[in-house]
Amino acid sequence: MDKKVTDSGSKAHQREDSEWRAKQYSDWHRTLDKALMMMDVDYIEWRFREGELTPVGVMEVTRVDGGKEVSEGYLDAIVKRYEARDLQARATRKVAEALGVKAYIVLFRYNCREFWVYNLSERTGWNYYNHKQMEAFLASL
Numbered sequence: 001m002d003k004k005v006t007d008s009g010s011k012a013h014q015r016e017d018s019e020w021r022a023k024q025y026s027d028w029h030r031t032l033d034k035a036l037m038m039m040d041v042d043y044i045e046w047r048f049r050e051g052e053l054t055p056v057g058v059m060e061v062t063r064v065d066g067g068k069e070v071s072e073g074y075l076d077a078i079v080k081r082y083e084a085r086d087l088q089a090r091a092t093r094k095v096a097e098a099l100g101v102k103a104y105i106v107l108f109r110y111n112c113r114e115f116w117v118y119n120l121s122e123r124t125g126w127n128y129y130n131h132k133q134m135e136a137f138l139a140s141l
Helices: 023-029 072-085 088-099 131-140
Strands: 003-006 012-015 043-049 052-064 103-109 114-119 124-130
Touching: 052 072, 052 088, 072 088, 072 103, 072 114, 088 103, 114 131, 124 131
Parallel strands: 052 103
Antiparallel strands: 003 012, 043 052, 103 114, 114 124
16 A cells, blocks of 8 residues: 655655665665774564574575676676675674574575575575575575
8 A cells, every 4th residue: 555655744655565665764874984894784584483482594696687697707796896895795694693683695586486595604605596496595595
């Protein structure tokens, strides 16, 4: 359901539920002193185990568009980006360690029919999954 939001009494803004609602904050935060580094994780996978809500994995998610080939070099560049440029890998591993689970990078094709998963905690692999195999992988966590 769409909602009308008024921005400081000015024009109304139509918002979609799928809108990344923290984007403006994220963009603003990037303008601050580098000592105020902001890191996040994209998803924490949870399961109910014996009636308790339990974390089972920490995911960083990125997308590959339609006709783009996913080569070994493409996958290596993703890992380098998370490890060196963004430092996101370090933050994601810390969250996973604190929760006692593993961290992963999930690359998905825009239509969610193909997935590549990298074990960020062990710094190994890129496993390819179709959508059914990916569902099984997530269920196995």
